[in-house]
Amino acid sequence: MIRVVAVLAAALALVPAAAACDAHPSQAKLEGDIMCPVCGTTLDQSESPAAEQIKRVIARDIAGGKSDCRIKDELVANYGESILAAPRSSGFGLLAWWVPLGGILLAAAVVGVGAWRWSRGREGEPAPALGVDPALERRVDDELRRYDA
Amino acid sequence: MARPLRLGAEVLAVGLVVALLALLVWRVAHGSHQGVAQALAKGNSPTAPSFDLPRLDGKGRIDLASVLGRKPVVVDFWASWCVPCIHESRRLQRAHERYGDRIAFIGVDAKDFAGDARAWVRKYGITYPSVRDGSGAVLDRWLSRTLLPSIFFIDRNGKVVGQLAAEEDLPRFLRQISQS
Numbered sequence: 001m002i003r004v005v006a007v008l009a010a011a012l013a014l015v016p017a018a019a020a021c022d023a024h025p026s027q028a029k030l031e032g033d034i035m036c037p038v039c040g041t042t043l044d045q046s047e048s049p050a051a052e053q054i055k056r057v058i059a060r061d062i063a064g065g066k067s068d069c070r071i072k073d074e075l076v077a078n079y080g081e082s083i084l085a086a087p088r089s090s091g092f093g094l095l096a097w098w099v100p101l102g103g104i105l106l107a108a109a110v111v112g113v114g115a116w117r118w119s120r121g122r123e124g125e126p127a128p129a130l131g132v133d134p135a136l137e138r139r140v141d142d143e144l145r146r147y148d149a
Numbered sequence: 150m151a152r153p154l155r156l157g158a159e160v161l162a163v164g165l166v167v168a169l170l171a172l173l174v175w176r177v178a179h180g181s182h183q184g185v186a187q188a189l190a191k192g193n194s195p196t197a198p199s200f201d202l203p204r205l206d207g208k209g210r211i212d213l214a215s216v217l218g219r220k221p222v223v224v225d226f227w228a229s230w231c232v233p234c235i236h237e238s239r240r241l242q243r244a245h246e247r248y249g250d251r252i253a254f255i256g257v258d259a260k261d262f263a264g265d266a267r268a269w270v271r272k273y274g275i276t277y278p279s280v281r282d283g284s285g286a287v288l289d290r291w292l293s294r295t296l297l298p299s300i301f302f303i304d305r306n307g308k309v310v311g312q313l314a315a316e317e318d319l320p321r322f323l324r325q326i327s328q329s
Contacts, residue, residue, distance in 0.1 A: 037260040037285060038295040049230040050260060050295075057262065078262060080284035110158065 025068035030058050033068075034075060035085050042085050184293040185301060185309050194308040197222070197301070200287040202280035205258055205266055211280050213255070217307040220253045221326035224301045226288055227279075228261040229269035231297040237313070238275050241300070244323060245277045251327050255280065259288040260295065304329035 022029075031044035036051035043051050043058075054075070061071045075083050087096035188195040201212040216222055225241055227234040238256070245254040256279030258266040263281055270279060282288055285295065292299055300313035302322040306329065311322045 049232065050228065053230040053262070053265065078283045079260065080286070082284065110161075114158070 021067045021069035023067050025062060025071065027055070027059055027062060030062075030068060030071060031055060033072070033085050034058070035083050037079055037083060184289075185291045186296075186299070186312055187293060189309060189312050194310050197224075197303045197307050197309050198287075198290045200257070200280070200282070200290075202257070202282055202287065205256075205263065205270065205279040205281050211255060211278060216253050216255070217303065218305065220251065221305050221329055222253045222255060222303040223323070223326075224291075224303065225254070225256045226259050226282075226291065226297055226299040226301075227256055228259055228297050229265040230261065234298040235273060237298040237300060239273060240319060242273075242275050242277065244319065248323055248327060249277070252323065254278075257282050257287060259283075259297065260285040302326050 028044065032042050034043050034054060035041070036043055036046040036048055036054070038050045039046045039048050043055055057075075058071060061074070066074075072084065072088075081087070185195050185198065197213065197217065199212070199214045201210055201214070203210050213222070213224075223241065223244070225238060227238055241254060241256075244252075254277035256270075256275065256277060258279050259282040261283065263283070266279070266281070269275075288295065288299075291301065298313075300319075301309050302311045302313075302325070304310050304326045310325060310329075311318065313319060313322070
């Protein structure tokens with residue numbers, strides 16, 4: 001449990017690091033981060049004319065010295081947020097990262113607290129009565145006596 | 150577990166299930182919307198979905214609703230990266246030169262860069278106005294998937310009566326909507 005929480009916390013800590021802009025982005029990295037607007041795959045998976053057009057623009061922008069953040073901002077301004085393969089790790093897009101992680105943490109906490117309370121409750125409970133019918137018990141004793149004799 | 154805490158957990162669980170069900174219903178309802186092309190394929194004449202988009206040349210906006218009712222309309226979805234669009238837009242340009250006084254021609258540049266689109270319009274001598282649909286939001290309301298070029302014919306009553314599928318469709322639909 002503690003290990004899971006630690007991993008999730010580390011993942012959350014890495015989110016702001018991922019938001020840092022790269023002043024010298026690579027074409028390959030950006031092609032993996034940007035969607036082809038007509039084929040439902042990232043640019044690096046597509047050779048459609050629409051994808052090729054965006055690849056050319058990215059190459060031109062990299063040559064022009066633009067950072068990856070600026071290139072993505074301009075693509076989002078043109079095509080909308082759906083052009084990004086993953087939601088942004090800043091602003092409103094940050095919710096897409098935090099909400100699922102928060103949900104997992106909340107669910108783990110609920111399950112953990114529930115299990116802890118359940119196990120504590122069982123420790124204080126008296127042992128359940130067997131509830132054997134006295135007549136049956138007498139009959140079994142008689143049978144055993146006859147068997148021993 | 151204390152009774153109020155258990156009750157709270159149960160309410161939370163039921164609430165989560167209801168929220169997930171509502172999300173599922175919403176997704177199914179919005180994911181299965183019928184585009185104009187599908188309605189036409191079923192033999193219907195749907196009302197043209199409206200749009201109000203900025204002009205590609207930067208000279209204001211075009212609101213489809215303000216054109217409908219005054220003139221029949223031809224709506225041409227295109228992009229500068231679309232090779233077959235060159236041929237169809239040139240045909241529409243010739244039709245525009247011939248019927249432009251009776252029929253409104255509107256290009257919708259979808260999922261494209263404005264600079265490339267403006268250069269494309271200049272290069273191929275397209276003079277009827279085009280609007281910018283960079284995200285393709287309007288295109289997605291007309292077609293369930295991106296298929297360019299897509300050309301629709303709207304009569305004077307705002308009903309979409311046809312989509313260009315073959316060469317001979319153009320004069321036939323132009324006649325049909327000009328007489329509406």
